[in-house]
Each structure stands twice: as C-alpha cells, then as structure tokens.
Amino acid sequence: MADPDELAxxxxxxxxxxxxxxxxxxxxxxxxxxxxxVTNAKVVNFLxxxxxxxxxxxxxxxxxxxxxxxxxxxxxxxxxxxxxxxFEGTPAxxxxxxxxxxxxxxxxxxxxxxxxxxxAKFMDLAVAKRGIDFVAENAVRQNRPQFEITFHGGGEPTxxxxxxxxxxxxxxxxATQLGLGLRATSATNGVxxxxxxxxxxxxxxxxxxxxxxxxxxQDRHRPxxxxxxSSDRVMHTMRRxxxxxxxxxxxxxxxxxxxxxLPESVExxxxxxxxxRIKVEPAYQLGRWSEAPTAETSAFIEAYRAAHAxxxxxxxxxxxxxxxxxxxxxxxxxxxxxxxxxxxxxxxSACYENFSEDNKWANVFFYGQPDDETGGYRFDMQKLxxxxxxxxxxxxxxxxxxxxxxCAGDCHHKALNVSGTDKFSGSDRCHITREITKDQxxxxxxxAGGVFWHDAGRQGSYQPTEGKEGLE
Amino acid sequence: xxxxxxxxxxxxxxxxxxxxxxxxxxxALPLDTRFGRRGFFxxxxxxxxxxxxxxxxxxxxxxxxxxxxxxxxxxxxxKNVPEGxxxxxxxxxxxxxxxxxxPANPYTPIPNPCASSGPCGxxxxxxxxxxxxxxxx
Numbered sequence: 155m156a157d158p159d160e161l162a163x164x165x166x167x168x169x170x171x172x173x174x175x176x177x178x179x180x181x182x183x184x185x186x187x188x189x190x191x192v193t194n195a196k197v198v199n200f201l202x203x204x205x206x207x208x209x210x211x212x213x214x215x216x217x218x219x220x221x222x223x224x225x226x227x228x229x230x231x232x233x234x235x236x237x238x239x240x241f242e243g244t245p246a247x248x249x250x251x252x253x254x255x256x257x258x259x260x261x262x263x264x265x266x267x268x269x270x271x272x273x274a275k276f277m278d279l280a281v282a283k284r285g286i287d288f289v290a291e292n293a294v295r296q297n298r299p300q301f302e303i304t305f306h307g308g309g310e311p312t313x314x315x316x317x318x319x320x321x322x323x324x325x326x327x328x329a330t331q332l333g334l335g336l337r338a339t340s341a342t343n344g345v346x347x348x349x350x351x352x353x354x355x356x357x358x359x360x361x362x363x364x365x366x367x368x369x370x371x372q373d374r375h376r377p378x379x380x381x382x383x384s385s386d387r388v389m390h391t392m393r394r395x396x397x398x399x400x401x402x403x404x405x406x407x408x409x410x411x412x413x414x415x416l417p418e419s420v421e422x423x424x425x426x427x428x429x430x431r432i433k434v435e436p437a438y439q440l441g442r443w444s445e446a447p448t449a450e451t452s453a454f455i456e457a458y459r460a461a462h463a464x465x466x467x468x469x470x471x472x473x474x475x476x477x478x479x480x481x482x483x484x485x486x487x488x489x490x491x492x493x494x495x496x497x498x499x500x501x502x503s504a505c506y507e508n509f510s511e512d513n514k515w516a517n518v519f520f521y522g523q524p525d526d527e528t529g530g531y532r533f534d535m536q537k538l539x540x541x542x543x544x545x546x547x548x549x550x551x552x553x554x555x556x557x558x559x560x561c562a563g564d565c566h567h568k569a570l571n572v573s574g575t576d577k578f579s580g581s582d583r584c585h586i587t588r589e590i591t592k593d594q595x596x597x598x599x600x601x602a603g604g605v606f607w608h609d610a611g612r613q614g615s616y617q618p619t620e621g622k623e624g625l626e
Numbered sequence: 627x628x629x630x631x632x633x634x635x636x637x638x639x640x641x642x643x644x645x646x647x648x649x650x651x652x653x654a655l656p657l658d659t660r661f662g663r664r665g666f667f668x669x670x671x672x673x674x675x676x677x678x679x680x681x682x683x684x685x686x687x688x689x690x691x692x693x694x695x696x697x698x699x700x701x702x703x704x705k706n707v708p709e710g711x712x713x714x715x716x717x718x719x720x721x722x723x724x725x726x727x728x729p730a731n732p733y734t735p736i737p738n739p740c741a742s743s744g745p746c747g748x749x750x751x752x753x754x755x756x757x758x759x760x761x762x763x
Contacts, residue, residue, distance in 0.1 A: 171634040177667055178642055179650050192650040194670060195642040202638040218673040219647050555632035580629025588632070599652040605671065606649065 164220065166205040167228050169236075171556035172198050173592060183595055185482065185559045186234050188609035189226035190595045204229060226608045237482040237559055238547050245522075245533060247494035248293040249302035250285040252277060252321060253509040254314035255498060256307075260343050260384055263375045264409055264443035266507060267308035270379065271442065275498035275510065276314050281524075282321035285496045288530050290328045300335030301325075306495070308509035310343050312350055322357055341405075344388035345378065351394045360401040362433075363392065367419020371412050389426075396428040403431040408454065410437075410447040416457040417464050424468035431471045434458065436586070440507070440571060450582035455589045462593075476561035476587040479594045484545035486562040489519065492538070500524050502531055504541050507567045515570050540576075541566075549578045557584075557591040647673050 173181040180198050183190045200213045201223075214220055223229040255276045258269035286303060293301040303325050305311035305318055312318060322338060329336035337359050344363045346354070354361060365388050366372045373383025395402050404423065408416055416434065423432060436449035458474065465472040476486070485491050489504040497503055497510055502522030508515055521537040524530075546552050546563035563569075564583055572581045598607040648670030 166636070170636050172636045172639070173634055174639075179667060180639070182636070192652055192667060194644045194648045194650065195639050196644055196647045197649075198636065198639050199641065200647060201636045205636060213647050214673070216673075222649075222673060551631055554635050556634045580631070582629075584629060584632070596652050604651040604653060 164204055164209065164229050166201060167231055167234055169234060169559070170201065170205075170228060172201070173556055175592065175596075181592065181595060182228070183556050184226070184228050185556065186237070187227040187231055189228055189607065190599055191226070191606035192596070192599065201228075222606075226606060227610070236484075236547065238484045238545065240545070241490070241492050241542050244535075245492040245494065245538065246292045246296065247492055248289050248296060248298050248300075249304065249494065250289045251304040251306050251493070251495035251506070252282050252285060252311075252317075253308060253495060253497050253503075254282075254305055254311040254317055255309040256510055257313045258309040258343070259313055259345050259379060260310065260376055261379055261381075262343075262377075262407075262442075264407060264437040264441075264446065266438045266440040266443070267509065268441040269307070269309040272510075272512075274309070277317050277496070277498040277500075279317050279320050279324070281496060281498070281500040282317055283324055284500065284524060284529065285494075286321065286325045286328055289494065290325075290332055290334060293334055294332055298334070300337055301329070302337045302339075304338070305340035306506055306509070307341060310345070311340050312342055312346060315350065319353065326357075343376070343384070344391040345384055346387075346391050348394070351391055355395070355398045355400045360403070361395075362405050363388070363395075363402050364405045364407070365389075365392065365423070366406050366408075366412070368415060368422050371415060371419060375407070375409060375412070392427045392429065402429060403433060404429050406432060406434040407437050408434060408449050408457070409443075410449040410451070413449055413451070413453045413457045416454075417460040420461040420472065421464045421468075424465060424470050429470070431473065432465060433473050433475065434461065435475060436583075438507075438568060440568075448582060450586060452585075455586055458586075458590060459593065474586065474590055476564045476583060477557075477590045477594065478560045479591065479598070482559045483562050484547050484559070486546070486564055486566070489541050489566055490543075490545045492542070502533070504538075505567050507565075515567060518570065518576075519567070544576070551578050551580055555584070555588070557587050560591060561587045644670075649673070 167184045167187055169186045170182065170184045173183060175181050175192065179192050179194065181190060181192050182197070182201065196213055197219065200210055200219060203210050204220075204223075209220070220229060224231075255274065256267065256269060256272055257274035257276065258265070258267075261270050286301075289301045289303075292298075303321070305321075318340075325336055325338065328334075338357065339360050339362070340354070340358055341362045341364070342354075344365060364376070366375055369383065369385035369389070372385040372388065376384050376388075378384055392402075394400075406416075406419065412419075413436075420432065420434075423429065436451075436454050437443050437446065439446060439448060458472075462472045487493070487506075488495075493504045495503045495506065495509070497520075499511060500523070501511060501520055503509065503516070503520050505515075505519040507513075508519035510516070511520060513519075518537070519541070521541065522531045522533040525532040544563070544566045546558045546561075549558075549563045552558040552563050561584075563578060564581065564587065566576075566578075568583065569578045569581060570576065573579050595607070598609075599605070602608075650667050650670050652667060
C-alpha cells in the first residue's frame with residue numbers, strides 16, 4: 155500500500171477527463187495512458203485534489219486508491235507524450251489521389267459534389283502521368299518500398315475509364331522500372347460492367363464501395379441518371395467481389411428519413427455479402443443535400459448502436475469516421491498531412507471534398523499547381539501552412555474534449571461549412587463522436603473484465619491517419 | 627446552432643453523498659440493446675477489492691495465469707493457477723458481495739455462487755478470479 159507521506163509529490167496525468175454518465179457515475183478516461191474506469195463523485199474529487207497537489211487521506215485511508223491510479227498510470231505515470239506531429243518543408247508525397255472526373259452515372263439525392271449538376275470535367279492522361287511521376291520519384295528519394303495511387307470523386311472515377319486504366323498501366327510500368335511496389339485503390343459507386351469488375355479485381359488492391367443497404371433505400375437515394383434504381387447493379391458487383399475474394403469496404407450514407415432502418419440495412423448487408431468493414435456516415439448537408447434535414451441527430455446515435463450490435467453479431471466491423479479509439483493523433487485526415495490530390499485540371503488539393511477549382515472552399519484547400527519548368531509542382535506554402543495548422547492541438551474549442559485525440563477535430567471542410575470560418579466552434583457531429591466514443595470506452599472496460607481498462611502496451615504517440623477516408 | 631464548449635477535464639463535482647471511493651463495474655452491452663446504456667453498470671466496488679483485481683489483471687498479462695485468492699483454514703492464500711485448472715470450492719465462509727469475473731471470457735459476468743455465508747452455491751468457473759474467502763476442496 156502507498157505510504158501517505160510519500161504522496162506529496164504525486165502528479166496527475168494532464169490528459170485526464172471525467173465524463174458524467176448514467177446513474178450519477180463518472181467515466182474517468184486518460185486517452186494517452188490508454189486507461190479508463192467508472193467511478194463515483196468521491197473519486198472524481200480525489201483526482202481533482204491530486205491535480206492540485208492535495209492528497210485527501212480520508213478518502214484513501216489505506217492508500218489502495220492511489221495504488222490503483224498508479225497501476226493505471228493516471229498518477230505518477232511519467233512523461234505524457236502528446237500525439238502531435240507537424241509536417242514541414244516542401245511536400246514530397248509518395249501517394250497521389252486522382253480526381254478523374256466530375257461526371258457520374260448516378261444522381262444520388264444527397265451527393266456532396268452535386269455530380270451531374272455541374273459541367274463535366276475529365277482528367278487527361280498527361281495530368282495523371284505527371285502526378286504518378288512525382289510521387290514515384292519521391293518514393294525513390296525517400297527509400298520507400300512503394301508508392302500509392304487512389305482514384306476518387308467528385309464524380310464516379312470509373313466513368314473516366316480510359317484515363318483510369320491507362321494511368322494504372324503507366325503506374326505499374328513506372329513501379330517496375332523503379333523497382334517499387336504499387337498500391338492502387340479506388341472509390342466507386344459499384345455500377346460497373348462485368349469487364350470493369352474483372353479489371354478492378356485484377357488490378358486494384360481494394361475499393362471503397364458506396365452502398366446504402368436495403369435495396370429500397372439504395373434505389374430511393376442512389377438512382378441512375380435515368381431515375382432507375384441501382385441496387386441490382388451494385389449488388390451484382392458485390393457478389394462478384396465476394397466470389398473473387400476481393401477486398402472491399404462499404405461506405406453507407408444515412409439520410410434523416412432512413413435512420414430508423416439503419417440496423418435493418420446493416421443486417422441485410424451482413425446476411426448477404428462477405429464485406430467485413432462498413433463505414434456509416436450521416437448524409438452531409440452539402441451539395442444537393444445542403445437544404446435537407448440533418449441526420450446528425452440523437453436518433454442516428456441510437457440507430458448506430460443497434461447497427462453496431464448487428465455487425466458484431468456477424469463478426470463484422472461498423473465504424474464512423476470520427477470515432478477511432480485505437481488511433482491517437484492530431485490529424486483527422488490528410489489535409490493536415492500534405493495530402494496530394496489532383497483535380498481533373500491538374501491542380502493540387504488537400505481535400506477529397508474539394509475536387510474542383512470552383513468548389514466553395516477551393517481557395518483554402520487548393521495549394522499547388524503544375525510547374526512546367528520542373529515537370530513537378532509549385533506549392534503555395536502559405537496555404538499549406540494554414541492547412542497544416544488545422545490539427546486538433548490548434549483548435550481551442552476541442553481542448554476540453556475527451557475525444558480530441560481520436561477525432562482530432564473532425565473534418566475541417568465540414569466545420570468550415572458549419573461555422574463559415576476556420577475558428578472551429580463545434581458541430582452536431584461532435585455529439586455523435588462523443589457518444590460513440592463513450593460506448594467504445596465502456597465496451598473496452600467490459601471486455602477487460604468489467605473494472606478498468608488499461609492497455610499499457612499502446613501508450614500515446616504519433617500515429618498517422620489515412621487521408622483516404624473509406625479506403626482503409 | 628451554438629455548440630457549448632466541451633468541459634471534460636477533471637474538476638471537482640458535487641458530492642453524491644456516498645461514503646467511500648468506489649469503482650463501478652461495467653457489464654457487457656447486450657447485443658439487443660437499442661436505447662442508451664441503462665443496466666450497463668454493476669454495484670460499486672470498494673477500493674480494496676479493486677486493488678486485488680488490478681494486480682491480478684497485471685499478473686494475467688505477465689504469465690497468462692489467473693490468480694485466485696481464498697482463505698485456507700483461516701490463512702489467506704493467493705496463487706497463480708493456469709486457466710482451466712482452477713479448483714472448485716465446496717465451502718465458503720465469506721459474506722460475499724464481491725464481483726466475479728472471468729478474464730478468459732470477460733463479456734459474461736459470472737454469477738457469484740457465494741450468495742452469503744455457508745456452502746458455495748456452485749463451483750467457481752475455471753479461469754475466474756475470486757476475491758472472496760473460500761475453502762479449496
């Protein structure tokens with residue numbers, strides 16, 4: 155047992171949070187110590203006192219409480235390294251995302267890109283080649299074993315099939331020439347021909363496929379350009395992927411009118427397809443859906459919980475982008491990590507949701523352009539530095555939040571749309587993030603035996619996040 | 627819409643009138659739970675019991691054994707036992723409100739067979755940790 159006389163110099167972890175939960179209890183969570191337990195007000199006040207250098211012997215007469223807190227490294231746990239990593243210097247990415255087109259073969263009701271409503275742009279092969287050359291040569295300079303290429307929106311990448319396949323051929327040849335590996339992924343809506351499916355299975359490492367679950371929901375919200383339902387076509391693609399053992403993840407979007415059916419949709423997917431990872435997001439109030447009712451509600455949280463239970467019962471994984479209990483980071487996505495995405499016109503954007511120079515926040519997210527003198531790119535370092543600063547450690551609003559090292563301040567683009575400035579002041583997504591994060595912490599305690607959770611092997615440190623949402 | 631700033635850093639809260647520091651056990655969320663987390667929490671544990679659980683958790687991580695603690699003819703015994711080899715108990719002399727849990731299958735809280743003083747209500751499942759005072763067969 156602890157000797158009370160030795161406790162005067164005890165230090166409390168700086169990153170420790172007390173979260174009021176049901177029945178008057180408190181969830182104590184130290185994210186960088188990977189520790190948590192549920193307790194009563196006496197212990198919360200004891201912790202607050204320790205933080206002030208006070209040891210209340212009346213609450214801990216035999217020292218067992220302070221021993222417990224030391225066991226969890228909440229007290230006297232040593233140096234607490236913040237998971238902050240800042241990018242600096244001229245970007246030298248080894249991964250390129252090609253926004254192949256703004257055209258699309260679907261007319262999803264909630265499309266953030268309003269694909270099909272704007273003039274169609276198509277990337278030329280020369281634009282793709284320049285980007286591939288740039289990242290491949292960076293990989294050589296950095297002694298990396300591989301470089302990466304991703305095909306993404308605003309529109310459906312496979313609509314620009316000619317450039318997609320030619321770019322892939324070029325990247326493959328480049329990798330062979332330089333002795334590098336190549337990882338290639340794509341987002342897709344899954345409305346593909348059989349020959350396209352064959353090509354994807356034969357050439358790509360993985361895809362993120364958008365599918366909303368029950369055929370009636372898919373057909374309602376993801377119709378083709380002629381207004382027909384797309385569920386048959388997409389489910390055909392998923393069956394073909396399953397037959398081939400091809401790795402893909404699903405990206406589900408939930409609109410306010412379909413929240414209650416989310417568990418049913420998830421069960422439909424699990425019962426009929428082999429996909430292991432399903433990512434679900436409330437529909438963004440952007441593009442065609444900017445005036446629609448929000449789905450970022452408490453009803454979404456309840457539906458998510460029920461859907462999560464369904465996926466667990468099938469041994470599958472359901473996730474929501476801002477809840478990442480196993481990730482400790484200051485970066486939500488690639489925008490703070492020099493993400494290198496090329497628009498159809500060849501300019502450099504950091505954000506998947508800013509795919510074209512005429513997007514609302516293009517002046518924030520577009521930070522580079524082709525440099526014909528060098529064959530590479532010219533970067534606007536002032537814009538880039540502003541993007542690099544959008545990490546959670548620079549967001550005053552987030553400093554008192556227990557989820558901050560997991561959500562890392564969430565999506566900067568959505569925050570801009572909510573607040574209209576880069577002074578983040580919270581969003582409805584924050585509530586969703588906190589509730590689901592709480593669920594996950596409590597589940598970890600239950601899984602660890604029901605009394606406390608302490609993952610001593612994974613203390614806080616920098617862990618990079620993927621810039622490619624949905625392509626993990 | 628305004629979003630209040632989050633204030634979750636540890637700070638003093640209103641005392642709830644409880645007499646002692648307690649840790650509240652967390653049960654597994656049933657898969658059919660639809661609304662909230664009611665019924666998710668057990669009865670608070672005193673710190674002395676928690677200390678035992680904390681140290682046994684550490685022991686398990688180190689040697690993959692389970693630690694059992696009991697009274698053998700009035701003498702406290704604490705030892706590591708390989709999972710699956712924990713003996714059953716015929717008698718129990720404790721006034722036992724302790725929580726049992728099974729590190730091998732932590733999703734399922736184990737009903738404590740020791741309802742009160744007197745004989746055990748049943749064998750303690752293999753691999754579980756018992757913090758009550760039982761007499762080994």
